[in-house]
Amino acid sequence: MSDEEHHFESSDAGASKTYPQQAGTIRKNGYIVIKGRPCKVVEVSTSKTGKHGHAKCHFVAIDIFTSKKLEDIVPSSHNCDVPHVNRTDYQLIDISEDGYVSLLTDNGSTKDDLKLPTDDALLQQIKSGFEDGKDLVVSVMSAMGEEQINALKDIGPK
Amino acid sequence: MEDRVFSSVHSTVFKESESLEGKCDKIEGYDFNQGVNYPKLLRSMLTTGFQASNLGEAIDAVNQMLDWRLADETPVAEDSSEEEKDPSYRDSVRCKIFLGFTSNLVSSGVRDTIRYLVQHHMVDVIVTTTGGVEEDLIKCLAPTFKGDFSLPGAYLRSKGLNRIGNLLVPNDNYCKFEDWIIPIFDEMLKEQKEENVLWTPSKLLARLGKEINNESSYLYWAYKMNIPVFCPGLTDGSLGDMLYFHSFRTSGLIIDVVQDIRAMNGEAVHASPRKTGMIILGGGLPKHHICNANMMRNGADYAVFINTGQEFDGSDSGARPDEAVSWGKIRGSAKSVKVHCDATIAFPLLVAETFASKREQTREPKT
Numbered sequence: 001m002s003d004e005e006h007h008f009e010s011s012d013a014g015a016s017k018t019y020p021q022q023a024g025t026i027r028k029n030g031y032i033v034i035k036g037r038p039c040k041v042v043e044v045s046t047s048k049t050g051k052h053g054h055a056k057c058h059f060v061a062i063d064i065f066t067s068k069k070l071e072d073i074v075p076s077s078h079n080c081d082v083p084h085v086n087r088t089d090y091q092l093i094d095i096s097e098d099g100y101v102s103l104l105t106d107n108g109s110t111k112d113d114l115k116l117p118t119d120d121a122l123l124q125q126i127k128s129g130f131e132d133g134k135d136l137v138v139s140v141m142s143a144m145g146e147e148q149i150n151a152l153k154d155i156g157p158k
Numbered sequence: 159m160e161d162r163v164f165s166s167v168h169s170t171v172f173k174e175s176e177s178l179e180g181k182c183d184k185i186e187g188y189d190f191n192q193g194v195n196y197p198k199l200l201r202s203m204l205t206t207g208f209q210a211s212n213l214g215e216a217i218d219a220v221n222q223m224l225d226w227r228l229a230d231e232t233p234v235a236e237d238s239s240e241e242e243k244d245p246s247y248r249d250s251v252r253c254k255i256f257l258g259f260t261s262n263l264v265s266s267g268v269r270d271t272i273r274y275l276v277q278h279h280m281v282d283v284i285v286t287t288t289g290g291v292e293e294d295l296i297k298c299l300a301p302t303f304k305g306d307f308s309l310p311g312a313y314l315r316s317k318g319l320n321r322i323g324n325l326l327v328p329n330d331n332y333c334k335f336e337d338w339i340i341p342i343f344d345e346m347l348k349e350q351k352e353e354n355v356l357w358t359p360s361k362l363l364a365r366l367g368k369e370i371n372n373e374s375s376y377l378y379w380a381y382k383m384n385i386p387v388f389c390p391g392l393t394d395g396s397l398g399d400m401l402y403f404h405s406f407r408t409s410g411l412i413i414d415v416v417q418d419i420r421a422m423n424g425e426a427v428h429a430s431p432r433k434t435g436m437i438i439l440g441g442g443l444p445k446h447h448i449c450n451a452n453m454m455r456n457g458a459d460y461a462v463f464i465n466t467g468q469e470f471d472g473s474d475s476g477a478r479p480d481e482a483v484s485w486g487k488i489r490g491s492a493k494s495v496k497v498h499c500d501a502t503i504a505f506p507l508l509v510a511e512t513f514a515s516k517r518e519q520t521r522e523p524k525t
Contacts, residue, residue, distance in 0.1 A: 049318060049329045049330075049332075049333065050320070050329055050332065051320060051329075051332050051396050051399065052332065052336075052396060052399035052400075052402075052403070053332050053333050053335065053336030053337075053396070053399065053400065053403070054333050054336060056403065071406070072406050073402075073403055073406040074406075
């Protein structure tokens with residue numbers, strides 16, 4: 001056995017971004033991938049087997065990041081991709097001039113790669129809350145390699 | 159006095175009639191004392207009356223379509239080309255026949271009569287509805303069964319059976335159709351994107367005829383014999399449902415109806431010097447589409463309609479050939495017949511006395 005140093009690249013080993021689930025079992029308020037986008041299901045209707053072939057599920061869903069409405073029709077026995085959706089809370093430390101936020105992570109380091117959200121109402125809440133000097137905790141949603149601040153919590157007056 | 163009254167009443171009731179002898183055919187049905195001779199039985203229909211006579215006239219009209227040659231047109235038109243003046247060419251030019259039918263007939267056994275005509279290139283252009291296409295393909299994957307008109311709908315739904323009149327098509331047949339056709343649509347979309355193929359309904363149907371590769375299918379024979387099958391209403395049926403679902407999975411497949419209307423009308427417009435004949439089973443889209451194309455050449459020369467429609471509601475489906483004459487869809491001089499009859503009875507009998515018997519005559523050595 002040689003005395004080489006094996007250099008392994010660290011990577012996101014094992015944790016896949018989606019998992020398969022039978023279309024007929026996906027319900028309203030669940031998650032589904034449509035055209036490569038992670039979405040939240042707002043409507044499901046099933047048409048029974050008939051002249052159109054196998055029974056099919058008609059999904060209407062909203063992209064969790066862009067809020068666009070997407071739809072898909074899938075035979076109910078087929079598998080769909082369901083995204084792993086994670087929510088993590090971070091304390092807001094700073095807002096930079098170019099729109100990036102600085103967040104405090106659990107282990108004390110900072111996370112600086114997120115931009116402010118595009119939703120106007122949420123954006124205003126964060127900016128005004130921060131300017132008022134309040135202690136803010138933001139909820140960051142992540143799915144399929146994308147992240148976005150999607151909610152705000154006010155943990156108390158300064 | 160009584161005598162005079164009597165003789166005037168007598169002359170009123172027994173008004174002297176015009177003699178029809180020699181002007182009209184006598185009514186005479188088939189005499190079974192001759193035995194059960196089917197060809198003679200069918201020939202006797204012409205003089206049996208009512209729709210039997212209409213069927214007899216229709217048989218005559220189709221035989222005229224099949225017998226006509228350009229050589230029959232005398233004198234030779236002055237503006238004929240050199241080729242058109244050549245007698246052997248004139249002997250070879252025959253009537254162009256348009257065949258139209260509705261989807262219920264393809265669900266029925268008439269599909270096999272249609273297949274015979276296409277297999278032997280006895281018709282030149284076909285027009286049908288979407289069901290008229292998919293029922294033919296589905297029969298190659300799974301059969302249609304005989305049921306009854308009176309089977310209750312809710313019961314059939316619970317059993318996954320679809321009723322077409324007194325025929326039954328299991329849901330599973332359509333599932334098989336879906337599994338068969340979706341990969342073909344994927345291929346077609348690929349060819350559209352990579353090879354710039356612009357699909358039309360008739361091109362799609364030729365492709366499906368090629369893919370089904372089954373001698374019981376008329377679409378297969380239409381592909382082999384290069385007979386175009388037009389279906390402008392392609393989305394209105396199970397095939398349309400498949401296009402709908404396919405567009406969610408992989409969108410982008412384009413099917414151009416404009417190219418096809420050019421081709422269909424072109425079949426009529428550029429038919430000359432051939433005469434044109436229409437054989438239309440049922441009403442609806444196939445009937446109108448064929449008549450409309452022939453309007454582009456100032457009318458067909460022969461027309462046979464076999465349907466159960468009535469004209470009292472003004473529908474095109476129920477309209478008699480004479481209404482089509484008013485539109486220029488059939489020539490005033492044309493031989494046209496409507497047989498008020500379900501085509502499942504009339505059409506096989508008509509083919510027996512026309513297309514099939516002529517073919518049998520040329521096959522058997524004359525004794």
